[in-house]
Amino acid sequence: MVNQSLFRSDEVSDIKMVRGEGVYLFDETGKRYIDSAAGTFNLSLGYSNQEVIQAAFSQANHLLHCTSSFTTDPIDNLAAKLVETSPSNLKIAHTKVSSGSVAIEGAIKLAQYYTGKKEVICFHRSHHGQTIHTMAMSGFSFRNQPFQFSKDAIYHVPYPYYYQAPNKTPEEVNNEVLTYIEDTVKYSSCDQVSAIVMEPILGLGGNVVPTQQFFVDLREYCNQKGIVLIFDEIQTGVGRTGCMYASDYFGVQPDIMAVSKGLGGTGFQVASILMEEKFNHMPAYYHSFTYGSNLMSCAAGVKTLEIISQPAFLDNVKVQGAYIQQRLHSMKDKYDFIGDARGVGLMTGIEVVKDKLSREPDVDLTNRIKKAAFANGLIVRTSGYGKGNVVKVRPSLNITGSKSKELCDILDATLADIDSGLRAKSPKPQKTLSCSQPLV
Ligand SMILES: Cc1ncc(COP(=O)(O)O)c(C=O)c1O
Structure with missing residues (x-):
């Protein structure tokens, strides 16, 4: 079909979405995506509540x-x-x-x-x-x-x-x-x-x-x-x-x-x-x-x-938020290119950097993470309005424990793939003592 919408940027994919349910979005081939952006950060109760x-x-x-x-x-x-x-x-x-x-x-x-x-x-x-x-x-x-x-x-x-x-x-x-x-x-x-x-x-x-x-x-x-x-x-x-x-x-x-x-x-x-x-x-x-x-x-x-506004509902946001934040922190500890993990409740994100010392934003890598996550069935959005190097993790608020785990597992596996790709390209030099390291 001829595309008659206003000019769309390269960022927009041609994948057609046809259905949503809870935290999931389905494309026309039936492929399922877990949406960590809750639509446009607006689906507080998920798709099709x-x-x-x-x-x-x-x-x-x-x-x-x-x-x-x-x-x-x-x-x-x-x-x-x-x-x-x-x-x-x-x-x-x-x-x-x-x-x-x-x-x-x-x-x-x-x-x-x-x-x-x-x-x-x-x-x-x-x-x-x-x-x-x-x-x-x-x-x-x-x-x-x-x-x-x-x-x-x-x-x-x-x-x-x-x-x-x-x-x-x-x-x-x-x-x-x-x-x-x-x-x-x-x-x-x-x-x-x-x-x-x-x-x-x-x-x-x-x-x-x-x-x-x-x-x-x-x-x-x-x-x-x-x-x-x-x-x-x-x-x-x-x-x-x-x-x-x-x-x-x-x-x-x-x-x-x-x-x-x-x-x-x-x-x-x-x-x-x-x-x-x-x-x-x-x-x-x-x-x-x-x-x-x-x-x-x-x-x-x-x-x-x-x-x-039910207290039990808000408690779940806190519980899921704490779980996701703990997982994001462990990703930060594991991968050199994740400089920071931060958030409150289910408003969380990780900051992607060239290295932990300089904290220089790595926008290219952030975009690669977003693409790779999508291929793995996870929708994430990045911070284009800021420095462009934060992967935002803000799923629907009624997410359950198993789905929070699924989301974090896919993100972690995506980062692990990226990490091994980076390591293959430039193997880490053997650690040598430098002046800034404490002498033992
Ligand atoms: C913090 C904030 N303020 C305002 C807006 C604008 O809202 P709308 O797109 O409904 O006009 C947005 C949308 O992304 C937002 O995130």
């Missing part, structure tokens, strides 16, 4: 769309469930947004409307979406280069990335970032910053996890300066960390939080902005989209939250 589909379809049979001039149960129920399960200071949910990008843009409007200020601070290698404004906010370049849009009123600051700062303590890195933020507010912006927008764990940029102290200090600084702290929990939210939100995990409350992806459970398109009551003066019509609050998706969101 029947409970969510039934809730959504039953709503679709009653009412699929209704103008937001009227009240409807699915919207009210979703807002109530979101508020019930999110950090306790967030009392209002706005669901009339159609995607993560649009939720982030709404969060910016709310901060500007409330503070009367325009400027925004975002982080290097962050990803906040693909609309013109969220691209300008995002701290990556590879998808931005050809376009001519303004970054007026947006400042980018470093993200605390400890592994890439080997000679500094996390405390030193945190202090440097916080000083950079303070200087930006004072000298670049002359105190016109309305909001700081942050992914609490850098998602597409490389699974980078700041320390809790960083958030404590950032929260305190925002309080002092009256800057609105916005968390982009589009990837980290809805159970991914083993807590409902990364905000809960770090024990820090943002003023506004954007949620999407995992909220749709098994792939329904739904997003939301949660906020403190003080923002509830901006009329909803300033940020309302025809296909925001799709009633079928809202019903899916309610069912998803009902399932994920």
Whole structure:
């Protein structure tokens, strides 16, 4: 068949996927793949989750769309469930947004409307979406280069990335970032910053996890300066960390939080902005989209939250996350080209490097791992928005023990093959004593 879609990059394969079930995706030949990227990090309950589909379809049979001039149960129920399960200071949910990008843009409007200020601070290698404004906010370049849009009123600051700062303590890195933020507010912006927008764990940029102290200090600084702290929990939210939100995990409350992806459970398109009551003066019509609050998706969101917010469900995320992290750490110990393994709950990843000493990112090798894993029936995604050398392992949250093991076994076997290929090409020299080695 002639391909009539928009030009696709070489990265997209011609393999046609036809069916999904739980953590598995099946292509048209019947080959099965275990998906460690949970679709696009959105299938919190895996492929084709029947409970969510039934809730959504039953709503679709009653009412699929209704103008937001009227009240409807699915919207009210979703807002109530979101508020019930999110950090306790967030009392209002706005669901009339159609995607993560649009939720982030709404969060910016709310901060500007409330503070009367325009400027925004975002982080290097962050990803906040693909609309013109969220691209300008995002701290990556590879998808931005050809376009001519303004970054007026947006400042980018470093993200605390400890592994890439080997000679500094996390405390030193945190202090440097916080000083950079303070200087930006004072000298670049002359105190016109309305909001700081942050992914609490850098998602597409490389699974980078700041320390809790960083958030404590950032929260305190925002309080002092009256800057609105916005968390982009589009990837980290809805159970991914083993807590409902990364905000809960770090024990820090943002003023506004954007949620999407995992909220749709098994792939329904739904997003939301949660906020403190003080923002509830901006009329909803300033940020309302025809296909925001799709009633079928809202019903899916309610069912998803009902399932994920159960303590036993979140415990499973912690248990599976701990198992996968332990396996990733042992891969790090085994293979010279894995420099770091890190994560929280089921938001994990490994950093691929040329060697452990230099920590230099090895993007080619990372892409080879991704390809080889795919051939072995494992889907992994890499950190193209960051340095490109992190293999992300973020399966659906209802993964079971045997499937976590299967995922790790395939990844480990893939890395072992790559390792033996590398060793065959350049056999390791015999160890000789060097000055940096302790003398025995
Ligand atoms: C952290 C984060 N923010 C925002 C977005 C944008 O969401 P959407 O693609 O639904 O617009 C994404 C999507 O990958 C994301 O990972």
